Amino acid sequence: MASNVTSRPSTALDLTGSKYRDIPFEEKERLFAEVKADMRFEDVLYGCYECGICTAACPSARFYHFSPRIIAQAVAREDEDLVYTLMNDSIWDCSQCFSCDRCPRHNSPGGLITVMREVAVRNGLQTARDALEGYGRIIYKVMSTGTQVSPDMLQADAFPDWGKHVTEIAENLDIWRRALPPETLHTTETGWEIDDKTIIELYLIWHMTGVMDMIKDIDEGLFMILQDVMEERLEEAGYDETFD
Ligand code: SF4
Ligand code: SF4
Numbered sequence: 001m002a003s004n005v006t007s008r009p010s011t012a013l014d015l016t017g018s019k020y021r022d023i024p025f026e027e028k029e030r031l032f033a034e035v036k037a038d039m040r041f042e043d044v045l046y047g048c049y050e051c052g053i054c055t056a057a058c059p060s061a062r063f064y065h066f067s068p069r070i071i072a073q074a075v076a077r078e079d080e081d082l083v084y085t086l087m088n089d090s091i092w093d094c095s096q097c098f099s100c101d102r103c104p105r106h107n108s109p110g111g112l113i114t115v116m117r118e119v120a121v122r123n124g125l126q127t128a129r130d131a132l133e134g135y136g137r138i139i140y141k142v143m144s145t146g147t148q149v150s151p152d153m154l155q156a157d158a159f160p161d162w163g164k165h166v167t168e169i170a171e172n173l174d175i176w177r178r179a180l181p182p183e184t185l186h187t188t189e190t191g192w193e194i195d196d197k198t199i200i201e202l203y204l205i206w207h208m209t210g211v212m213d214m215i216k217d218i219d220e221g222l223f224m225i226l227q228d229v230m231e232e233r234l235e236e237a238g239y240d241e242t243f244d
Contacts, residue, residue, distance in 0.1 A: 068109035147191035
């Protein structure tokens with residue numbers, strides 16, 4: 001990588017009309033350096049044969065203009081311009097299934113994409129905000145309760161194609177849940193019962209590892225709602241933590 005380059009014209013990916021803005025090359029270098037500095041980087045990319053096996057195995061490649069091969073190649077070749085473009089576009093088409101882990105070079109393109117996404121989120125790229133916009137409710141659910149989906153999300157208006165039985169199940173949800181053998185599943189507002197110790201640990205981890213700071217950068221409204229929930233619960237548990 002040309003680490004001593006202080007100025008270089010963009011190598012001509014035409015961003016005209018693109019949904020994201022071009023930035024100085026030095027800024028692309030900085031973002032790329034952040035990807036490479038991640039402690040997982042050396043385990044997700046060893047080089048690339050350009051064989052395309054990852055793309056052949058990738059379900060997202062069948063439905064989108066998307067190729068894990070291109071992402072692995074761009075990073076292996078240290079093409080900062082293309083990496084920046086991909087961080088604003090392709091990486092959000094990955095479904096994180098890791099079928100691409102069958103790579104003969106022992107790369108994990110899906111793992112590489114995970115790292116690139118986190119850098120995009122940490123740096124507040126507009127496309128990261130756009131990609132996460134529709135997931136506010138899920139992020140809130142995961143971070144406030146510790147579980148992703150809850151049974152009470154099963155409502156007829158949310159699943160109109162599931163037929164009449166959705167309404168029947170929703171109306172008798174409590175009974176259905178109590179019919180399940182594990183008592184920890186006798187819940188309707190969370191996927192399973194989360195004990196106080198676990199949720200307090202999760203709040204502290206998200207606070208201390210900078211996850212809450214990332215949420216604040218991406219979606220301040222969501223941050224404020226979560227902040228209220230978490231600070232109140234932490235205070236009840238005897239912690240004096242503020243998330244500002
Ligand atoms: S990442 Fe692996 S599977 Fe994909 S093109 Fe490169 S060497 Fe082949
Ligand atoms: S993890 Fe992403 S890139 Fe890999 S196979 Fe799944 S969808 Fe494709």
